[in-house]
Amino acid sequence: MTSAYRLLPSVEQILSDERISALADEHSRQAITDIVRQRLTNARGDIAAGGDAPQAHEIIADVVARAEVMALPWPRHVINATGVVLHTNLGRAPLSDDAQNAMLRAAQGYSDLELDLDTGRRGSRQAHISNLVARVTGAEAALVVNNNASAVMLGLAAIASGKEVIVSRGEAVEIGGGFRVPDVLRQSGATLVEVGTTNRTYARDYEAAITEHTGALLAVHASNFRVTGFTHTPEIRDLVEIGARRGVPVLYDLGSGCLLDSAQFGMMHEPMPQESVNAGVGLSFFSGDKLLGGPQAGIIVGTKNLVDLVAQHPLARAMRIDKLSMAALGATIEHYIRGEALDKIPIWRMIAMPPDTVKQRVMNWANNVGPHASAAQSKSTIGGGSLPGETLSTWVLSIDCSSVESSAETVAKRLRDADSAVLGRIEDGRVLLDARTVLPEEEDALLATLQTALQA
Numbered sequence: 001m002t003s004a005y006r007l008l009p010s011v012e013q014i015l016s017d018e019r020i021s022a023l024a025d026e027h028s029r030q031a032i033t034d035i036v037r038q039r040l041t042n043a044r045g046d047i048a049a050g051g052d053a054p055q056a057h058e059i060i061a062d063v064v065a066r067a068e069v070m071a072l073p074w075p076r077h078v079i080n081a082t083g084v085v086l087h088t089n090l091g092r093a094p095l096s097d098d099a100q101n102a103m104l105r106a107a108q109g110y111s112d113l114e115l116d117l118d119t120g121r122r123g124s125r126q127a128h129i130s131n132l133v134a135r136v137t138g139a140e141a142a143l144v145v146n147n148n149a150s151a152v153m154l155g156l157a158a159i160a161s162g163k164e165v166i167v168s169r170g171e172a173v174e175i176g177g178g179f180r181v182p183d184v185l186r187q188s189g190a191t192l193v194e195v196g197t198t199n200r201t202y203a204r205d206y207e208a209a210i211t212e213h214t215g216a217l218l219a220v221h222a223s224n225f226r227v228t229g230f231t232h233t234p235e236i237r238d239l240v241e242i243g244a245r246r247g248v249p250v251l252y253d254l255g256s257g258c259l260l261d262s263a264q265f266g267m268m269h270e271p272m273p274q275e276s277v278n279a280g281v282g283l284s285f286f287s288g289d290k291l292l293g294g295p296q297a298g299i300i301v302g303t304k305n306l307v308d309l310v311a312q313h314p315l316a317r318a319m320r321i322d323k324l325s326m327a328a329l330g331a332t333i334e335h336y337i338r339g340e341a342l343d344k345i346p347i348w349r350m351i352a353m354p355p356d357t358v359k360q361r362v363m364n365w366a367n368n369v370g371p372h373a374s375a376a377q378s379k380s381t382i383g384g385g386s387l388p389g390e391t392l393s394t395w396v397l398s399i400d401c402s403s404v405e406s407s408a409e410t411v412a413k414r415l416r417d418a419d420s421a422v423l424g425r426i427e428d429g430r431v432l433l434d435a436r437t438v439l440p441e442e443e444d445a446l447l448a449t450l451q452t453a454l455q456a
C-alpha cells in the first residue's frame with residue numbers, strides 16, 4: 001500500500017518532462033502545475049481505494065490531454081441531437097443568419113448604437129428596437145432589457161413598489177432556477193397578496209382583494225408545468241376589465257415570446273404577446289430566447305404611460321441589454337415583420353419540419369452508418385420552459401450499442417468527447433439521435449463523429 005504511494009512520481013519529475021515543459025511554456029506554468037497536482041491527487045485517491053500507482057508516462061499523457069481540452073476555445077459548438085428545441089443547457093435558441101450577421105456588425109468596430117447619424121446628436125439605444133417590437137406586437141410602447149427575469153422585476157419595481165400585488169395562488173410559483181414569483185415580488189418592493197386556490201381562481205377573487213393599497217394585478221403564465229383536471233384560470237380579458245374599472249394596471253408575465261400560433265403545429269396554443277396587447281394588458285413581459293427564437297433578452301410591451309414609468313426607473317440602467325444582443329434581437333424581429341419567421345428562424349424551422357422530412361434525413365444517416373443503426377419513430381419536445389408536455393412526432397437514428405460491444409453510456413460519452421461534440425439521448429439501452437434539432441450544415445460533422453464513436 002505505502003509502496004504504491006512511493007511509486008508515484010513527484011510534481012517536479014512530471015514538470016521536467018520535455019512535453020510537459022513545452023506545454024508550460026505555451027500556456028501558463030501555473031495552470032500546467034495545477035493540472036499535474038490534480039492528476040497526482042486523483043492517483044493518490046485511486047491508490048487509497050486499492051488501485052495501483054499509474055506510470056509516469058500515463059500521468060504525462062493525461063496531463064497533455066487535459067491541457068489540450070483546456071486550450072480549446074469556449075463555448076464549444078455542440079450538435080443538438082436531443083430533439084429538445086430550446087435546450088437551456090445548450091444555450092436555448094440558435095440564431096438566424098441575419099441575427100448572427102447583425103451581431104458581428106455590432107461587434108466589429110463602432111456603431112450608431114446611441115447616435116443619430118442624421119443630426120449627429122446623441123440618440124437612444126432603445127428607439128430602433130422598441131419600434132420594431134411595438135410594430136410586431138401592436139403595442140403602444142416597448143422596452144428591452146437583459147432577460148425576462150429582469151423585465152418582470154423591473155416592471156414590478158416601477159409600477160408596484162410599496163404597494164400590494166394580487167396574484168393567483170396557482171401562479172405564485174417557481175419558473176426554473178432561481179425565479180420564484182413570491183421572491184421576485186418581494187425583491188421589487190411589492191407585497192404579495194395571494195387569491196384563489198392552487199387549482200381554481202376566478203376573476204372575482206382578484207376583484208374582492210383590491211384595496212386602496214393595490215398596485216397591480218399580476219398574471220403569470222404556467223410556462224413550465226401544467227395543472228390538469230378540476231382547474232380554472234380567469235381569462236386575461238376579465239382581469240383587464242376589472243383593472244380598468246377599478247383603476248389598477250394588469251401585468252402579465254408570458255414567459256415565452258411566442259409570436260406565431262403554436263397550435264398550427266398540433267401543440268397547445270401558447271399565449272401570444274399580440275393577444276395580450278390586444279386584450280389591453282398594461283405591461284406584458286417575455287423572453288427573447290425562448291419561442292421568439294432570438295438572443296437572451298427581456299421584452300416589455302404595453303401602454304406608453306406604464307412603459308415610460310419603467311424606462312425611467314433607476315433599475316432600468318442596471319438591467320440594460322448589451323449591443324450585441326440588441327442587434328441580434330432586431331434582426332430576429334425583422335423576420336416576423338417580413339413574414340419569413342418560419343423559413344428564417346432556426347427554432348421555427350425545426351418546429352415546422354414535417355415528420356416525413358425528419359424521417360428522410362434519418363434514413364440517409366442510417367444508410368451512412370450501416371447495420372448498427374436504424375430509423376425509429378419518437379417524440380421531440382420544445383423545452384426551455386415552454387409548452388410543457390407538448391410533443392412533436394419525429395424520427396430518430398436509433399443506435400444498437402451492443403452490436404459494437406459498448407454500452408449506450410460509453411457511446412454517448414464518445415459522442416460528447418468528439419471534436420464535433422454531439423448530444424443525443426439514451427432510451428432502453430440505445431442512443432437516439434433526433435434529426436429535428438440538428439442543423440442541416442451540421443450533418444456531415446455528426447456522421448463523421450458517429451463513425452468514429454462506433455469504430456473505437
Ligand SMILES: *Cc1c(COP(=O)(O)O)cnc(C)c1O
Binds near residue numbers: 148
Ligand atoms: C422563462 C420565464 C422567465 C424567465 O425568463 P428569462 O428570459 O429566462 O429570464 C420568467 N417568467 C416565466 C413565466 C418564464 O417562463
